[in-house]
Amino acid sequence: MSQTNKLKIFNDPIYGFITIPNALIYDLIQHPYFQRLRRISQMGMSYLVYPGAHHTRFHHALGCLHIMQKAVETLKFKGVSISQEEEDALYVAILLHDIGHGPFSHAMEHSIVEEVHHEELSLLFMEELNKEFDGKLSLAIQVFKGDYPRKFMLQLISSQLDMDRMDYLKRDSFYSGVAEGNINSDRLIQMMNVQNDVLVIEEKGIYSVEKFLVARRLMYWQAYLHKTSVVAELILTKILKRAKELTESGIELPCSASLHFFMVNKISLVDFDKNSLDKFSYLDDFDIMGAIKTWQFNDDFVLQNLCRMVLNRDLLKIQITDVKPDKERLLAIKNEFMKSASISENEAAYFVFKGKLKNQAYSKSSEPIYILKKDKTIEDVVAASDQMYLKALSKEVTKYYICFPKVVLGI
The missing domain is CATH 1.20.1250.30 (Growth Hormone; Chain: A;)
Structure with missing residues (x-):
């Protein structure tokens, strides 16, 4: 009996070819829980404004997996110690980070399934999958919940400069046609490093971070909050x-x-x-x-x-x-x-x-985006930048x- 080749590739309009790194990731992608994401729109009802915005959470999850692979590759190249188990956990956690989304992404959270947010459901799905896969998702769940001691691993999955945001800005910009949201994710990933167990961006990448924050603000007003x-x-x-x-x-x-x-x-x-x-x-x-x-x-x-x-x-x-x-x-x-x-x-x-x-491109009260300076000290991007508008971007704007x-x- 021939065995299925589980090291497949996907052809993605944003990144080109996306590779599946291992058999576990393949099996998770094939699971009905994950295949459902093909039928969940990424941008909700935005297609009524931008006719091209018909892409799905499935697209987005694969994109996040791809750039997580690039990020791990970059960090390991720079000497950051990441074991094979930790690497696999990062891939599983980012792949499944949105698996709890309901129809049209957010509508269910505020109507018939009240007070249950998609992050909580994602965790429930991961725990159920962990039973099916004989505990192989345990480390990924630990990382996803923020219980794993290596802080930078959670920051790659959930922070103000995580793989999730990097992919959805680039992807939603592409499919909606809102060019202002396009970011240079390659440059941002190449500038990543880890200092004292904290995810940082090397100083020469500060302009790419600035562009990322501006793009996020514009995408919210022009697309998500249109x-x-x-x-x-x-x-x-x-x-x-x-x-x-x-x-x-x-x-x-x-x-x-x-x-x-x-x-x-x-x-x-x-x-x-x-x-x-x-x-x-x-x-x-x-x-x-x-x-x-x-x-x-x-x-x-x-x-x-x-x-x-x-x-x-x-x-x-x-x-x-x-x-x-x-x-x-x-x-x-x-x-x-x-x-x-x-x-x-x-x-x-x-x-x-x-x-x-409400729109806030950068929150000072959340975990900062840290810039790694040449003297090896780290500084909040707002303090490190010479651009006054970054301070303005950290103020919450409320409209009625x-x-x-x-x-x-x-x-």
């Missing part, structure tokens, strides 16, 4: 909330078995047993979009109209300002819509609402929005 992307994702979240509300009131809504499970059950983090996790692993974008296509014909005014907005890209009006919205204006709009549509205040709240957006139906404006 007003149409924001309102589309808010509507999607409200569709799921309304569907759950109707289900809890005894109305049966047709949908897939896995989606139905989360509609009829309140699942918190402590409730995620093997059964719940398996049900979640069957959920993807197709379950949600299939349900929305069916629900657009439902008798419920709220569900019907919200579903049609997403399907036909005829969304709510969103206005973004630097100041908090006027409560009286919002109430007046809500009352006007309640009257014109003959609906209750609870129903109107699905169409007229407010919120805020109100959403309401276009019919209120007569458009």
